[in-house]
Amino acid sequence: MKIKLAAFAICSVALASPAAFADRDIQTWSIQEAMSSENFQDRLGNFRFVWGDTVSGQRVMSTSTRKATNGINKSDRAACEWALLSALIAFKEQAEANGATSVQGIKSTATGTPFSSTTEFQCITGWTNSRVYLEAEIVK
Numbered sequence: 001m002k003i004k005l006a007a008f009a010i011c012s013v014a015l016a017s018p019a020a021f022a023d024r025d026i027q028t029w030s031i032q033e034a035m036s037s038e039n040f041q042d043r044l045g046n047f048r049f050v051w052g053d054t055v056s057g058q059r060v061m062s063t064s065t066r067k068a069t070n071g072i073n074k075s076d077r078a079a080c081e082w083a084l085l086s087a088l089i090a091f092k093e094q095a096e097a098n099g100a101t102s103v104q105g106i107k108s109t110a111t112g113t114p115f116s117s118t119t120e121f122q123c124i125t126g127w128t129n130s131r132v133y134l135e136a137e138i139v140k
Contacts, residue, residue, distance in 0.1 A: 026110050027076060028120040034081040043085060047092050048102035052118040055105040057139040060098050064109065064135040065090045071130045079130035080123035087132050095138045106136040 031051055034040060067086035071079040091103040108115040108122035110133045115122050124131045 025076075025125050027080065027123050027125055028115075028117075029077055029080050029084075029123060031117075031119055031121050034084055034121075037081070040081075040085055040088075044088055044092060047095075048104075049088060049091070049106060050102060050104035051106045051121075052116050053105060053107075054118075055137045055139060057102065057104070060095075060100045060138040060140055062135070062137055063091065063094055063103075064133070066131060066133045068129045068131040071125060071128055074130075076123075076125045076130065080121075080125060080132065083123060083130050083132040084121060087134050091134070091136055091138075098138055100138045100140050102139045103136045104139045106134055109133040109135050 035044070035049070065087045067083045067090065069079050069082040069086065074082070088103075091106075095101070095103050108117075110122040110124050110131070114135065121132065121134075124133075
């Protein structure tokens with residue numbers, strides 16, 4: 001009886017653990033929809049972000065970031081947009097610390113290969129969190 005009870009307890013813990021529900025989907029979301037939200041406007045202001053392959057001006061440095069957010073009780077879109085906002089704030093702070101005026105050539109790197117788009121960003125979503133991987137150029 002004790003063995004059955006112990007086996008039941010172990011199975012219950014395994015099934016309830018987040019790893020049991022782990023999911024890894026790469027999704028694409030609209031850059032414009034995310035960046036036009038009030039939350040983005042309040043936190044990023046008029047700082048210039050340029051997506052895709054375009055880079056004009058004096059390059060200060062190349063940079064990358066990986067930001068994640070808790071995805072529990074959030075839609076995939078909301079979690080991905082929150083992770084994106086965190087990544088863009090990190091880029092903005094790094095640019096301002098280096099006397100730069102924009103972040104350009106922003107690409108998603110969620111798959112390990114750059115995804116260059118002027119309209120969409122990629123996000124890895126799972127049961128417990130969502131992650132955004134970006135690379136860019138800091139430009140004066």
